[in-house]
Amino acid sequence: MQKSLLIDPDKCTSCLQCEMACSFEHEGVFNPARSRIKIFEFEHGKRAVPYTCTQCAEAWCLHACPVEALVRNKTTGAVEVRDEICVGCKVCTIACPFGTVNYNPDSGKVIKCDLCGGDPQCAAACPTEAITYVDSAWTGYERMQAWAVKTDTKAATA
Amino acid sequence: MDYVIVGAGPAGVIAAETLAGLEPGADITLVSGEPEPPYSRMAIPYLLAEDIAEEGTHLRHTAGHYDARGIRVVHERVARLDPAARTLAFEGGGSRTYGKLLLATGAAPVRPPIPGMDLAKVKSCWTLADARQIIAGTKPGDRVVLMGAGFIGCIILEALVARKVKLTVIEMADRMVARMMDKTGGDMIGDWCRGQGVDVMTATRVTGIEEKVDGSLSLSLEGKEPVAADLVVCATGVRSNIGFLEGSGIDTGQGVLIDNYMATNLPDIYAAGDVAQGLDFSTGGHDVHAIQPTASEHGRVAARNMAGHRTAYRGSLVMNTLNTLGLISTSYGLWDGAEGGDEVVSLDRENARYLRLSFQGDVLVGALALGLTQHVGVLRGLIQTKVPLGKWKKVLQDDPHQIMTVYLACVQDATRRRAA
Numbered sequence: 001m002q003k004s005l006l007i008d009p010d011k012c013t014s015c016l017q018c019e020m021a022c023s024f025e026h027e028g029v030f031n032p033a034r035s036r037i038k039i040f041e042f043e044h045g046k047r048a049v050p051y052t053c054t055q056c057a058e059a060w061c062l063h064a065c066p067v068e069a070l071v072r073n074k075t076t077g078a079v080e081v082r083d084e085i086c087v088g089c090k091v092c093t094i095a096c097p098f099g100t101v102n103y104n105p106d107s108g109k110v111i112k113c114d115l116c117g118g119d120p121q122c123a124a125a126c127p128t129e130a131i132t133y134v135d136s137a138w139t140g141y142e143r144m145q146a147w148a149v150k151t152d153t154k155a156a157t158a
Numbered sequence: 159m160d161y162v163i164v165g166a167g168p169a170g171v172i173a174a175e176t177l178a179g180l181e182p183g184a185d186i187t188l189v190s191g192e193p194e195p196p197y198s199r200m201a202i203p204y205l206l207a208e209d210i211a212e213e214g215t216h217l218r219h220t221a222g223h224y225d226a227r228g229i230r231v232v233h234e235r236v237a238r239l240d241p242a243a244r245t246l247a248f249e250g251g252g253s254r255t256y257g258k259l260l261l262a263t264g265a266a267p268v269r270p271p272i273p274g275m276d277l278a279k280v281k282s283c284w285t286l287a288d289a290r291q292i293i294a295g296t297k298p299g300d301r302v303v304l305m306g307a308g309f310i311g312c313i314i315l316e317a318l319v320a321r322k323v324k325l326t327v328i329e330m331a332d333r334m335v336a337r338m339m340d341k342t343g344g345d346m347i348g349d350w351c352r353g354q355g356v357d358v359m360t361a362t363r364v365t366g367i368e369e370k371v372d373g374s375l376s377l378s379l380e381g382k383e384p385v386a387a388d389l390v391v392c393a394t395g396v397r398s399n400i401g402f403l404e405g406s407g408i409d410t411g412q413g414v415l416i417d418n419y420m421a422t423n424l425p426d427i428y429a430a431g432d433v434a435q436g437l438d439f440s441t442g443g444h445d446v447h448a449i450q451p452t453a454s455e456h457g458r459v460a461a462r463n464m465a466g467h468r469t470a471y472r473g474s475l476v477m478n479t480l481n482t483l484g485l486i487s488t489s490y491g492l493w494d495g496a497e498g499g500d501e502v503v504s505l506d507r508e509n510a511r512y513l514r515l516s517f518q519g520d521v522l523v524g525a526l527a528l529g530l531t532q533h534v535g536v537l538r539g540l541i542q543t544k545v546p547l548g549k550w551k552k553v554l555q556d557d558p559h560q561i562m563t564v565y566l567a568c569v570q571d572a573t574r575r576r577a578a
């Protein structure tokens with residue numbers, strides 16, 4: 001059974017432990033600015049929402065990439081960036097309708113959630129279980145995908 | 159089914175792969191008009207900048223990728239199409255028939271009709287062959303003139319600066335990237351480039367190019383002093399490759415006209431990518447959108463329809479992103495405003511930050527941004543889902559930089575509605 005991140009915004013206290021863990025895992029520094037998962041606060045901090053790539057089935061980013069630098073990891077289902085191939089054209093950043101691929105000017109390449117190869121550090125670091133890593137069937141994955149389908153430029157098969 | 163795809167750019171390659179996936183064992187031939195393995199033009203600037211080697215421009219990197227999918231890649235240029243006989247004639251002689259045909263021949267650069275454009279030191283930057291010539295023809299310190307500061311021109315600009323040449327950019331329009339930036343944004347990009355030592359001349363027309371006895375070039379300009387150069391790179395626009403279709407009876411405008419199923423007016427002939435004039439998501443009209451994401455989407459949808467999985471296309475959304483010497487700009491859809499719509503603008507010239515959002519009612523229909531690098535894609539999400547912003551529009555009107563918050567709020571509202 002493939003697993004995915006289950007996000008429950010109601011449990012998020014905006015402590016940013018996930019952002020710290022993510023930036024440390026990927027960049028070796030505790031710096032929320034380098035995180036692939038982001039906490040968005042709204043209603044003046046009354047609500048917080050952790051947000052990252054849903055590894056959506058449509059994978060707009062992957063299909064738009066001109067040099068096959070984005071590939072699906074068959075084990076985890078994550079869409080991963082192959083740094084050695086990415087040219088930094090940023091087409092994937094405008095193609096992902098969820099805004100979850102970002103350009104990193106320091107490396108000249110893009111960064112996105114890769115589920116840490118199957119052991120997501122954000123979920124491990126979250127003290128309130130606002131982020132958990134569970135079997136895909138039990139998550140809001142389908143709901144997220146339903147949203148993805150809405151964004152599809154192709155109408156349903158006629 | 160015997161599928162033939164003419165053109166081995168992203169549209170053709172993605173179509174071939176999609177066909178192979180939908181119909182294992184199908185006979186698929188991919189005709190490439192160039193000698194190299196299928197590659198991506200988009201990667202050429204990074205080759206010029208010496209970030210990558212030629213292999214880095216290839217669309218696929220696994221050995222045997224095409225063979226493994228039953229895709230036969232042949233290198234031929236198609237000279238003529240005879241739809242009655244279902245036959246393609248090749249430039250080098252010979253011909254072949256097809257069961258279903260996809261035209262994915264892309265576009266080619268056009269040069270202005272002025273004297274001197276045929277000189278050997280005037281180059282286009284469109285193919286790998288062009289790129290090799292530019293690499294061989296430039297060394298650090300050379301005087302290079304870039305004619306045209308459109309989208310492609312600006313991408314090449316960045317690459318030429320990386321080659322450490324002394325660059326002058328000459329653009330006929332009153333600003334840079336006139337087809338993806340308004341006057342404010344285009345001027346900000348121009349100022350940014352000048353600030354980094356690139357000589358940018360807008361509203362300037364080249365009237366002719368001459369080769370001097372010492373081998374250098376001289377560009378005469380309308381109402382201005384001539385400019386000297388060692389090499390000229392011409393990026394003054396492109397045109398769909400439809401020449402070989404003349405007399406075939408296929409309907410063309412700027413490109414090959416296709417319906418919402420990517421089909422042309424002739425039976426079993428489809429078109430995709432830069433050569434196709436297809437549905438525009440924003441206007442509902444038909445236009446050539448010569449960009450990578452459109453080529454990729456066209457290729458997939460065309461292949462589905464060719465394989466009998468009738469799939470309507472909702473139209474391509476104009477989207478561009480550019481890095482001009484570190485300044486990142488983006489535009490989507492009706493970035494220059496919609497008829498009867500309204501907009502909100504946030505401008506910080508000093509820090510080169512600019513955001514302009516266009517609405518029709520409470521739906522986002524276009525966006526333009528300078529200096530925005532985080533979560534840019536949600537602009538596409540908001541535009542393409544046509545999600546009614548409702549009360550959240552006011553939030554954007556007060557501060558357009560709240561796009562991510564507004565996006566999430568809309569997702570959550572939609573999810574709640576679905577759950578309820």
Ligand SMILES: Cc1cc2nc3c(=O)[nH]c(=O)nc-3n(C[C@H](O)[C@H](O)[C@H](O)COP(=O)(O)OP(=O)(O)OC[C@H]3O[C@@H](n4cnc5c(N)ncnc54)[C@H](O)[C@@H]3O)c2cc1C
Nearest residue numbers: 165166167168169191235236263264431432448449450453
């Ligand atoms: C320097 C440069 C930078 C670019 N940067 C960007 C960017 O940043 N973002 C973006 O979205 N887009 C960019 N583009 C545009 C993008 O590359 C094109 O939109 C895309 O390549 C279109 O894909 P296509 O498959 O339709 O056509 P092409 O990639 O042009 O492929 C056409 C294929 O058809 C073949 N062909 C043509 N005529 C014939 C014939 N008669 N017989 C047989 N074969 C034929 C060609 O050899 C080629 O294989 C850039 C283009 C260039 C040149």
Ligand code: SF4
Nearest residue numbers: 053055056060061096
């Ligand atoms: S980055 Fe965006 S398009 Fe790519 S898999 Fe994730 S959500 Fe989908």
Ligand code: SF4
Nearest residue numbers: 065086087089090092
């Ligand atoms: S930025 Fe890198 S991963 Fe994204 S589309 Fe370009 S080459 Fe592919």
